[in-house]
Amino acid sequence: MKFKNLELLNFRNYDNLKLNFDDHLNLIYGNNGEGKTNIVEALFLLAYTKSFRTNNDKNLIMFDQDNLRVKASVLNDKFLNNYMITINKEEKKVFINETNYKRLSDYISKINIVLFNRNDLNLIKESPNIRRKNINIDISGFNNTYLKQITIYNKIIKQRNSYLKLLYLNGNMSKDYLDILTNKLIDTGINIYNIRKDYINKINESINKYYNLITNDESSLTIKYTSEFSESKTKLMTKIKQSLSKELILNKTLYGIHHDDFVFYLNGKNIKEFGSEGQQKNAIISYKLAIINYLKNMNINPIFILDDMFSELDNEKINNILKLIDNDLQIFITTTEIDNINNNIKDNAKKIRIHNGTVEVD
Ligand SMILES: Nc1ncnc2c1ncn2[C@@H]1O[C@H](COP(=O)(O)OP(=O)(O)OP(=O)(O)O)[C@@H](O)[C@H]1O
Numbered sequence: 001m002k003f004k005n006l007e008l009l010n011f012r013n014y015d016n017l018k019l020n021f022d023d024h025l026n027l028i029y030g031n032n033g034e035g036k037t038n039i040v041e042a043l044f045l046l047a048y049t050k051s052f053r054t055n056n057d058k059n060l061i062m063f064d065q066d067n068l069r070v071k072a073s074v075l076n077d078k079f080l081n082n083y084m085i086t087i088n089k090e091e092k093k094v095f096i097n098e099t100n101y102k103r104l105s106d107y108i109s110k111i112n113i114v115l116f117n118r119n120d121l122n123l124i125k126e127s128p129n130i131r132r133k134n135i136n137i138d139i140s141g142f143n144n145t146y147l148k149q150i151t152i153y154n155k156i157i158k159q160r161n162s163y164l165k166l167l168y169l170n171g172n173m174s175k176d177y178l179d180i181l182t183n184k185l186i187d188t189g190i191n192i193y194n195i196r197k198d199y200i201n202k203i204n205e206s207i208n209k210y211y212n213l214i215t216n217d218e219s220s221l222t223i224k225y226t227s228e229f230s231e232s233k234t235k236l237m238t239k240i241k242q243s244l245s246k247e248l249i250l251n252k253t254l255y256g257i258h259h260d261d262f263v264f265y266l267n268g269k270n271i272k273e274f275g276s277e278g279q280q281k282n283a284i285i286s287y288k289l290a291i292i293n294y295l296k297n298m299n300i301n302p303i304f305i306l307d308d309m310f311s312e313l314d315n316e317k318i319n320n321i322l323k324l325i326d327n328d329l330q331i332f333i334t335t336t337e338i339d340n341i342n343n344n345i346k347d348n349a350k351k352i353r354i355h356n357g358t359v360e361v362d
């Protein structure tokens with residue numbers, strides 16, 4: 001899968017930009033604050049319909065403008081498709097080959113991007129809530145069903161919590177509807193559990209290999225997935241029934257995959273508590289390479305974006321990483337320090353210099 005080009009209209013600091021890309025390596029360089037990350041943010045937006053650094057779509061619109069448009073042609077298996085997103089103050093619209101997709105969940109997962117940037121460290125450093133969000137984004141990047149299940153699950157939780165409140169205030173009400181919701185909660189929850197479990201298992205098949213190749217050591221890295229829904233449906237039913245009185249008082253669904261966690265262990269120890277900054281970064285990049293490996297095994301050739309690589313990793317590691325990536329993957333690297341990059345990489349790359357929202361291609 002490859003981005004052939006990109007067209008930005010009033011996106012961040014680009015009023016009108018047209019770019020063509022190399023099928024393999026694109027090196028986007030320039031000083032701080034010139035607009036490097038903005039370019040890869042636009043690519044990510046086309047894939048996920050959301051930015052990786054703001055939840056507010058309006059922030060993506062150029063200052064003092066009312067709407068933005070991002071367009072790109074993406075080549076996948078000899079097929080060229082045109083993707084487009086428009087955002088104005090009221091709404092966001094997504095198109096593939098001019099057809100407007102009314103539901104974002106039908107559009108997402110078609111462009112497969114694996115992104116590495118500094119925020120990814122949150123997957124280790126932050127709370128389980130942030131870890132779940134990150135994993136949700138990673139899985140929905142290629143699995144559309146998963147995203148839909150998550151949306152349904154969140155709706156069930158909302159409905160169930162408000163029904164618990166109603167029941168608490170009105171003890172005579174029938175509990176039949178609660179039973180229906182509990183059933184749905186368990187079924188959807190188990191579906192999500194199975195997808196997450198399978199995903200983490202697949203990641204664990206290669207993450208350690210990548211860690212060892214990047215660091216040149218023999219440590220062991222694994223991700224441990226924990227969930228209250230790792231039990232059978234009958235057991236879950238009983239557990240939930242037993243906690244009903246507590247749930248009523250708290251108006252809260254107490255069991256579910258909304259408490260899942262994904263913890264990185266290096267040599268048997270939680271890397272969040274015991275790992276160094278460097279070890280945490282290496283763990284994350286190994287995770288990203290393991291995702292690419294997993295996707296390739298499913299015949300998906302993702303696009304790999306490395307945002308601000310050199311402030312995160314040293315030159316030797318980056319060379320190790322690039323050596324691990326097949327020539328048939330498209331890669332975007334943003335950096336302030338083009339001088340640090342090995343000549344053999346530079347010579348093969350399309351070099352895109354960014355200066356204050358304008359672009360020069362060498
Ligand atoms: N909505 C917007 N409208 C216009 N300009 C914006 C908007 N949002 C951000 N910018 C500008 O974009 C620039 C930041 O772009 P970006 O984050 O891509 O920089 P960068 O080249 O990646 O920098 P660094 O090397 O520090 O990561 C800033 O100058 C900022 O003012």
Ligand SMILES: [Mg+2]
Binds near residue numbers: 036037038308334
């Ligand atoms: Mg940047």
